[in-house]
Amino acid sequence: MAPRALITGITGQDGSFLAEFLLAKGYEVHGIVRRVALEDPEHRLGRLSQIRPRLVLHAASLESYASIHQVVAATIPDECYHLAAQSFVSYSFDDEFSTLQTNINGTHYLLAAIKNLSPRCRFYFAGSSEMFGKVDEVPQNEKTAFHPRSTYGISKVAGFELTRNYRETYGTHATSGILFNHESPRRGFEFVTRKITSGLARIAAGKSRELRLGNLDAKRDWGHAAEYVQAMWRMLQLDEPEDFVIATGQTHSVREFVQLAADHIGLDWEKYVVIDPALYRPSEVNILVGDAAKAARVLGWRPSATFSDIVLEMIRHDCRAVGLPDSASQPQLV
Ligand code: NAP
Numbered sequence: 001m002a003p004r005a006l007i008t009g010i011t012g013q014d015g016s017f018l019a020e021f022l023l024a025k026g027y028e029v030h031g032i033v034r035r036v037a038l039e040d041p042e043h044r045l046g047r048l049s050q051i052r053p054r055l056v057l058h059a060a061s062l063e064s065y066a067s068i069h070q071v072v073a074a075t076i077p078d079e080c081y082h083l084a085a086q087s088f089v090s091y092s093f094d095d096e097f098s099t100l101q102t103n104i105n106g107t108h109y110l111l112a113a114i115k116n117l118s119p120r121c122r123f124y125f126a127g128s129s130e131m132f133g134k135v136d137e138v139p140q141n142e143k144t145a146f147h148p149r150s151t152y153g154i155s156k157v158a159g160f161e162l163t164r165n166y167r168e169t170y171g172t173h174a175t176s177g178i179l180f181n182h183e184s185p186r187r188g189f190e191f192v193t194r195k196i197t198s199g200l201a202r203i204a205a206g207k208s209r210e211l212r213l214g215n216l217d218a219k220r221d222w223g224h225a226a227e228y229v230q231a232m233w234r235m236l237q238l239d240e241p242e243d244f245v246i247a248t249g250q251t252h253s254v255r256e257f258v259q260l261a262a263d264h265i266g267l268d269w270e271k272y273v274v275i276d277p278a279l280y281r282p283s284e285v286n287i288l289v290g291d292a293a294k295a296a297r298v299l300g301w302r303p304s305a306t307f308s309d310i311v312l313e314m315i316r317h318d319c320r321a322v323g324l325p326d327s328a329s330q331p332q333l334v
């Protein structure tokens with residue numbers, strides 16, 4: 001019989017890549033979505049459009065234990081990938097309460113439902129490098145202390161601890177991946193990489209005059225989402241659950257990202273980028289760079305997409321989306 005996977009957050013960037021990956025491996029793939037997504041599939045299920053007929057989608061709310069319980073009871077999954085979250089760090093400063101509530105309670109509800117209804121199910125929690133926050137060592141590995149700088153980061157530390165607690169207390173096969181930033185042309189438009197590539201493409205196409213950004217000096221370890229979901233699956237294939245850092249080991253500033261994307265389309269970005277103090281965060285994570293040696297050793301997982309591969313894939317995609325020719329020879333706007 002085909003193994004059965006349940007993915008929360010299946011409509012998001014990672015959920016869509018993971019669903020494709022698991023289908024290709026022969027899994028029966030179920031996803032939890034918000035009810036509104038089923039009512040407005042064109043807009044809310046866009047990333048799943050190619051695979052939608054092969055998925056079983058269930059409406060449930062991360063805010064409701066009863067609805068999560070119902071889906072777990074109906075599916076009895078072999079593997080559960082908990083990816084749903086309020087994932088935008090900036091928004092967590094605007095609404096601390098709902099970020100904590102959704103992210104912590106949602107994880108707790110799912111773990112409890114699995115313990116009660118499907119105890120043999122293997123559970124993956126989407127932890128984050130934001131848990132490291134104000135780092136006290138570079139690069140960060142599985143032993144680095146957490147010092148989150150936002151309620152988003154705090155919610156992920158709480159989810160990580162809940163996951164560890166269920167593993168140690170109830171014997172749940174529960175694992176956290178501590179994933180550093182990962183991007184793709186499916187990235188949401190509010191995250192800085194996609195904001196940059198979509199914004200520059202619109203400027204090059206004459207559809208926009210400026211791109212407003214915040215802190216260009218922040219540094220992130222950016223990998224490719226399609227590769228990172230493969231690490232999630234590898235973690236759940238281990239006999240004994242363990243936590244893993246997933247990262248490239250390279251760090252680049254937001255400024256470098258803008259520069260490389262703009263260079264590709266021949267744009268003098270300094271003429272168009274406006275630094276907006278309102279886009280600075282009340283507390284910033286200045287630098288992140290991960291050490292994924294354990295993942296290489298135990299999972300045999302290694303990233304292959306480079307920073308430049310990712311920037312170019314995203315800018316080329318967004319140029320095509322606004323009707324610009326798909327080549328390195330874009331109109332020169334310098
Ligand atoms: P994403 O594109 O923002 O997707 C988030 C998903 O969560 C969407 O499917 C969204 O559904 C769902 N969701 C949000 N709030 C919900 C709620 N209240 N009830 C039900 N579903 C809800 O995020 P991603 O980049 O794929 O990331 C996946 C997970 O990994 C997240 O937990 C994120 O925090 C974590 N993570 C991401 C990164 C990264 O760099 N991408 C790094 C580390 C950790 P809708 O489509 O209905 O909004």
Ligand code: F7E
Binds near residue numbers: 090130213214218254
């Ligand atoms: O910001 C700076 C901003 O929003 C990256 C999520 O997937 O990865 C992501 O969180 C950096 C920050 O991602 C703008 O201040 C400058 O330093 O793309 P981001 P993030 O906050 O790193 C982690 C690992 C997750 O877990 C999260 O779910 O870019 N920045 N100017 C800006 N950021 C945004 N969004 N917009 C700007 O205009």
